[in-house]
Amino acid sequence: MLEEMLMTHSILIKAFLGFLVLGLFIPFMTKNNSLKFKKFSFMFTMIFQGLATMIAFAGLIAVVSEDLGFATTTIIMIAIFALMMFLEIKKYKGIKKANLSDALVFKSSRASFLKVNVLQIFILVAMVIMMILRAKGILSI
């Protein structure tokens, strides 16, 4: 059960990374259509939340079913999960409220979409690197 859950956790993290990288294209693909940008942004956030929740769920099942306890790495992961969700919701709310028919606002909304997406990728990759270093015994947390 533990191995299956951690395998699921790991596969979902890779899928999540692929999804975040694909999301980088959204501001460019929708450059000439603010309505399309808003629609894609909404769909992106919904899928983001679905994937992040599945990752957290698989992680939590592993912790609970095997009585792993809340190790430092698990606490870091929960904090990262909360941070990523917070950033995503804040980004989405900003885009939803923005008056995208104003060219300047549209441009800055696309820029902030890109900025937050790059930050999310950075956080995720940092977490993966941290877990690899830990598995190799280079990092002792």
Ligand code: HEM
């Ligand atoms: C509620 C949220 C989460 C819980 C409870 C959780 C729990 C866990 C647990 C118990 C492990 C196994 C730890 C070990 O091998 O010592 C693990 C592995 C891992 N988690 Fe999480 N996790 C959560 C969210 C996340 C998130 C959001 C990320 C990415 C940003 C993440 C990235 C990883 C990585 C990269 C591994 C190593 C996977 C591997 O060895 O293949 N986790 N997680």
